[in-house]
Structures are given as structure tokens and as C-alpha cells.
Amino acid sequence: MLRNKANTAMIRLHLHPERHLVSRIGWLRAAVLGANDGIVSTASLIIGVAAAAAKPGDILIAGVAGLVAGAMSMAAGEYVSASSQSDTERADLAREQAEIAGDVAAEIHELAGIYMKRGVDSATADTVARQLMAKDALAAHAHDELGISEMTTARPIQAALTSAATFTAGAALPLAIVIFAPAPWLPAPWLVVIEAIASLLFLALLGAVGARAGGAPVWVATIRVTFWGALAMALTAGIGLLVGTAV
Numbered sequence: 668m669l670r671n672k673a674n675t676a677m678i679r680l681h682l683h684p685e686r687h688l689v690s691r692i693g694w695l696r697a698a699v700l701g702a703n704d705g706i707v708s709t710a711s712l713i714i715g716v717a718a719a720a721a722k723p724g725d726i727l728i729a730g731v732a733g734l735v736a737g738a739m740s741m742a743a744g745e746y747v748s749a750s751s752q753s754d755t756e757r758a759d760l761a762r763e764q765a766e767i768a769g770d771v772a773a774e775i776h777e778l779a780g781i782y783m784k785r786g787v788d789s790a791t792a793d794t795v796a797r798q799l800m801a802k803d804a805l806a807a808h809a810h811d812e813l814g815i816s817e818m819t820t821a822r823p824i825q826a827a828l829t830s831a832a833t834f835t836a837g838a839a840l841p842l843a844i845v846i847f848a849p850a851p852w853l854p855a856p857w858l859v860v861i862e863a864i865a866s867l868l869f870l871a872l873l874g875a876v877g878a879r880a881g882g883a884p885v886w887v888a889t890i891r892v893t894f895w896g897a898l899a900m901a902l903t904a905g906i907g908l909l910v911g912t913a914v
């Protein structure tokens with residue numbers, strides 16, 4: 668019976684290979700962060716300018732400028748950060764390559780030591796290290812010694828484009844409210860209220876979608892994202908009011 672169960676479990680595993688969510692986390696994190704940033708910063712900017720009793724045309728200009736500036740800043744930031752990670756990885760790999768070329772025996776010993784620390788006996792660890800290094804010595808050391816794999820490798824251009832695109836998609840939502848809300852007939856205070864409510868709904872939706880895709884608890888993520896968005900908007904609205912009355 669037990670054996671049978673194990674067999675069916677194995678067959679099921681074989682038929683439906685488990686899709687690990689961890690492999691999605693890199694781009695998912697970047698996409699959710701970009702869209703979240705786009706919504707929060709653009710909505711806050713619009714609310715701040717609108718609270719200072721600006722004209723509808725000025726509010727729209729501020730929103731568009733915020734979108735372009737934010738997308739460029741996200742792209743540049745991601746590019747620089749991913750590039751420096753990529754430089755470090757390349758330097759690590761070059762040093763590892765030199766070490767392997769210099770003293771193979773020491774490197775086999777080093778790799779075997781890593782497997783022994785994980786609980787493998789010394790004879791097996793030595794065999795595994797030798798076999799892995801016979802296939803691709805650098806890949807074996809990159810993966811098990813440096814923790815660098817295909818999945819974790821930094822991709823600067825991809826990171827920059829993803830961030831800019833998702834920021835723009837996020838920023839387009841609060842901007843659409845300014846364009847499509849009947850701004851000329853609508854007094855500024857109402858635009859602030861509509862913008863805030865709509866943007867919080869967008870944020871809640873984004874938090875829920877991101878959590879679902881990442882397999883995380885939906886309510887926690889939704890509340891987290893909405894809370895920080897609400898805080899940012901409340902702060903800029905307050906500062907907009909202050910500056911608006913001062914000017």
C-alpha cells in the first residue's frame with residue numbers, strides 16, 4: 668500500500684514536473700517594483716500638484732514629466748546596479764578559471780569539501796567533484812562555490828528595460844485619471860480624491876496579482892502595497908497644500 672502510494676506519487680511527479688516559483692522571483696520582483704513605483708510616484712506627484720490648486724493643464728504636464736523622469740531613473744538605476752553585480756560575477760569567474768587552470772587537484776579537493784559540509788561522505792564527495800569537473804569545471808565551481816547559476820546571473824539591459832516598461836505601465840494608470848476625469852469642470856479637491864481612490868485600487872490590484880503570481884499570501888501583500896501608497900499620497904497631498912497656500 669505504502670509502496671503503491673509512493674509509486675503513484677512518483678508517477679504524478681513525473682507527469683507534472685513541479686514548477687518552482689523561485690525561478691519567477693527575479694523578474695516578478697522587478698516588474699512589481701517598477702509598476703508599484705510608477706503608480707505611487709506619479710499619483711503622489713499629481714495629488715501634490717493638484718492639492719496646491721494648480722490648473723488642470725499644469726497637473727497633466729507634471730504627471731507626464733514624472734512618468735518620463737521616473738522611467739529613465741528606474742532604467743538607469745537598474746542598469747547600474749545589475750552591471751556592477753555582473754562585473755563582480757565576471758571577476759569571480761575569471762579568478763575561479765585561473766585557479767582551476769593553476770591547480771586542478773586543489774580545486775577538486777575544494778569542491779569535494781563543499782559537498783562533505785553538506786553531508787556527503789568523503790569518497791562520494793570526491794567522485795561527484797571529479798565527475799562534475801570533468802563535464803564543466805567552471806560551471807561546477809560557479810554553482811556550488813560562488814552560488815552563480817544561469818537563473819541568478821545579472822542581466823543589465825533586461826533589468827533596465829523591464830523596470831522602465833513596468834514603471835511606465837504603472838504610471839500610465841494615475842495619468843489616465845487626470846486625462847479622462849473631466850478635469851476642466853472638476854474642482855481640484857475632487858481630482859485629488861478620485862486620483863487617490865483610483866490609485867489605491869490599482870495598487871491593491873497590483874499587490875494581489877504579484878502575490879498570486881509569486882505564490883505568496885494575497886491579503887498580506889495587498890495591504891502592504893496599499894499602505895505605503897496611501898502614506899506617500901497623504902504626505903505629498905499635505906506638502907502640496909502647504910506649498911499651495913504659501914505661494
Ligand SMILES: [Zn+2]
Pocket residue numbers: 763766774777778808812
Ligand atoms: Zn573553486
